[in-house]
Amino acid sequence: MADQREHWRRAYAGKREDEVGWYQVSPDTSLALIENSCAGTEARIIDVGGGASRLVDALLNRGFRRLTVLDIVEAGLRQAQERLGGRASRVQWMSADITAWNPVDPYDLWHDRGVFHFLTEKNERAKYCAVLERTLAPGGHAVIGTFAPDGPEECSGLPVIRYDAESLGRELGPAFKDAETILEDHTTPGGEVQHFQFTRFARVP
Numbered sequence: 001m002a003d004q005r006e007h008w009r010r011a012y013a014g015k016r017e018d019e020v021g022w023y024q025v026s027p028d029t030s031l032a033l034i035e036n037s038c039a040g041t042e043a044r045i046i047d048v049g050g051g052a053s054r055l056v057d058a059l060l061n062r063g064f065r066r067l068t069v070l071d072i073v074e075a076g077l078r079q080a081q082e083r084l085g086g087r088a089s090r091v092q093w094m095s096a097d098i099t100a101w102n103p104v105d106p107y108d109l110w111h112d113r114g115v116f117h118f119l120t121e122k123n124e125r126a127k128y129c130a131v132l133e134r135t136l137a138p139g140g141h142a143v144i145g146t147f148a149p150d151g152p153e154e155c156s157g158l159p160v161i162r163y164d165a166e167s168l169g170r171e172l173g174p175a176f177k178d179a180e181t182i183l184e185d186h187t188t189p190g191g192e193v194q195h196f197q198f199t200r201f202a203r204v205p
């Protein structure tokens with residue numbers, strides 16, 4: 001993953017938050033699925049590969065108090081921290097590769113927009129799924145956004161695997177039951193429309 005880390009360092013270098021292809025003013029689809037998971041404000045939520053995403057701001061605004069944002073590089077996390085100012089101290093920030101992460105505490109909600117689809121090697125996906133299974137408490141929910149079957153074949157110069165709810169569910173295995181999918185058209189700052197799917201999975205108790 002050293003190459004991946006270097007790739008993402010370069011992807012953020014010298015760019016403002018709103019100059020990267022994945023920039024979103026408001027993560028509405030993620031928020032809708034998190035709301036539908038019925039997670040209360042005490043829920044432990046992790047945004048995997050959160051970078052500079054504004055999801056953390058929106059969750060703080062909604063009263064969620066136990067938030068973690070994890071990313072393989074610090075550049076995006078720093079942008080989010082600067083934007084949040086004093087509120088950043090209410091969030092736990094982690095710089096780690098999710099496929100090699102050893103979580104200490106369980107979470108009730110796992111959110112990933114745009115990380116899993118970069119895992120093109122079977123062994124990387126197996127590691128991700130093992131961490132997810134270890135980390136998400138029974139009864140918890142995972143919200144995973146990837147490029148849809150008619151989405152781009154690469155992103156930010158890296159190849160991706162495209163998913164629908166069924167193929168993503170097969171990757172996650174029998175401990176996860178797909179509960180709800182929302183399709184989203186993301187328009188990049190450069191004006192390209194990218195088809196995403198977001199599926200909420202319930203961790204089987």
Ligand SMILES: C[S@@+](CC[C@H](N)C(=O)[O-])C[C@H]1O[C@@H](n2cnc3c(N)ncnc32)[C@H](O)[C@@H]1O
Nearest residue numbers: 008022049050051053071072073097098113114
């Ligand atoms: C396409 S961006 C999406 C950022 C954010 N989720 C959003 O919606 O704005 C992918 C993010 O995942 C991070 N990332 C890539 N591979 C990762 C890994 N193995 N572990 C943790 N983070 C990773 C990148 O650094 C980057 O911030």
